Amino acid sequence: MDVKTFAVEEWMNKYEMEAVYNVAETCVDAFTLEELISIDGTDPDEFFRSLCGRKLTYGYIEGSPEFRELVAGLYSSMTAENVLMMNGAIGANFLVFYSLVKPGDHVISVHPTYQQLYSVPESFGARVDLLRLKPENKFLPDLDELRSLINEKTKLIVINNPNNPSGALMGKDTLEEIAEIARSCGAYVLSDEVYRGLWQEEYVSVPSMADLYEKGISTSSMSKVFSLAGLRLGWIAGPREVIAECMRHRDYTTISCGMLDDIFAVHALKNYERVLERSRRIIRDNLAILDAWVRQEPGISYVKPRAGTTAMLKYDLPLSSEEFCRRLFKSTGVFLVPGSCFDMDGYVRIGYACGTEILRQALQKISEFIQEKR
Ligand SMILES: Cc1ncc(COP(=O)(O)O)c(C=O)c1O
Numbered sequence: 407m408d409v410k411t412f413a414v415e416e417w418m419n420k421y422e423m424e425a426v427y428n429v430a431e432t433c434v435d436a437f438t439l440e441e442l443i444s445i446d447g448t449d450p451d452e453f454f455r456s457l458c459g460r461k462l463t464y465g466y467i468e469g470s471p472e473f474r475e476l477v478a479g480l481y482s483s484m485t486a487e488n489v490l491m492m493n494g495a496i497g498a499n500f501l502v503f504y505s506l507v508k509p510g511d512h513v514i515s516v517h518p519t520y521q522q523l524y525s526v527p528e529s530f531g532a533r534v535d536l537l538r539l540k541p542e543n544k545f546l547p548d549l550d551e552l553r554s555l556i557n558e559k560t561k562l563i564v565i566n567n568p569n570n571p572s573g574a575l576m577g578k579d580t581l582e583e584i585a586e587i588a589r590s591c592g593a594y595v596l597s598d599e600v601y602r603g604l605w606q607e608e609y610v611s612v613p614s615m616a617d618l619y620e621k622g623i624s625t626s627s628m629s630k631v632f633s634l635a636g637l638r639l640g641w642i643a644g645p646r647e648v649i650a651e652c653m654r655h656r657d658y659t660t661i662s663c664g665m666l667d668d669i670f671a672v673h674a675l676k677n678y679e680r681v682l683e684r685s686r687r688i689i690r691d692n693l694a695i696l697d698a699w700v701r702q703e704p705g706i707s708y709v710k711p712r713a714g715t716t717a718m719l720k721y722d723l724p725l726s727s728e729e730f731c732r733r734l735f736k737s738t739g740v741f742l743v744p745g746s747c748f749d750m751d752g753y754v755r756i757g758y759a760c761g762t763e764i765l766r767q768a769l770q771k772i773s774e775f776i777q778e779k780r
Pocket residue numbers: 432493494495496497520566570598600626627628629630635639640
């Protein structure tokens with residue numbers, strides 16, 4: 407099985423650990439274990455002591471009942487039986503493709519997005535068409551184009567809402583229209599929703615595709631909204647027959663995801679509102695800083711994100727995006743992702759949900775770099 411190189415991951419693997427100002431990262435500034443445990447007043451010492459007597463078995467194979475119930479509670483129509491634990495959203499997405507996509511199937515995926523969402527189905531022998539999300543359309547899909555792409559072999563339509571890298575957000579009406587288009591050809595919709603909940607506007611709330619469509623599948627994880635990427639836990643929420651098919655395939659790749667991670671995830675899920683409040687404060691404070699910077703920086707423009715943790719910045723310099731990022735990194739320690747990783751040269755992706763001081767300093771350094779290169 408051949409697969410294209412995962413451009414963003416390759417870029418991150420090469421440089422991330424040396425970054426001084428990491429604004430390439432997509433997670434909300436991570437919790438320490440102590441912060442996580444004490445978020446509801448629990449004493450960390452007592453909490454850890456309570457774990458000491460545990461035997462480290464495989465634990466619950468599909469995820470603990472508590473985990474699955476709490477995750478189901480993030481949806482309006484899911485029950486624990488509709489939820490399967492996986493190792494991160496990356497594991498969840500992979501398992502959906504591994505379980506559903508066969509050679510000769512047709513898959514449609516939005517683009518730009520997390521490359522796994524189109525390169526993995528292609529590697530399983532599907533014909534993949536890309537539905538381009540364009541800056542001039544605020545990175546939202548053209549649904550007439552989607553209609554023109556479907557055919558009787560379309561097995562899966564893949565979306566990512568909110569979108570990485572643009573921060574675009576599709577609303578309920580658009581999602582319902584996508585469900586209607588998928589229904590007309592019997593396709594599943596896989597919706598990668600790792601950033602769901604991270605909206606900028608106070609009164610915005612967008613439902614999950616799993617709650618809107620009988621063949622809707624949602625994947626998500628503890629990494630972004632919960633700021634707990636180190637747990638490596640995620641899930642699939644969807645129709646029971648899909649969960650059963652995923653479980654049948656998962657037996658060959660994953661016995662369980664780790665009982666300790668499950669325990670920490672349950673603690674975070676029980677405190678969802680508190681965690682979400684922290685994450686929203688970080689993304690909203692930081693976007694205000696980024697937005698003020700973009701407005702006063704003549705060489706930079708963007709489509710202001712409505713959700714998530716990332717934005718695509720268009721720069722006005724005669725440098726390829728990779729050269730831009732490499733030189734910036736070498737001279738300042740600021741780490742961004744080149745737009746070329748999303749087939750969008752002339753852009754860079756910034757992850758703005760890091761610590762606020764790091765963001766401020768990184769933006770200052772980028773300004774100095776741009777001035778020097780002009
Ligand atoms: C859209 C999207 N999906 C999935 C992932 C994988 O996240 P994880 O496996 O940490 O849950 C990422 C990580 O950046 C992402 O941006």
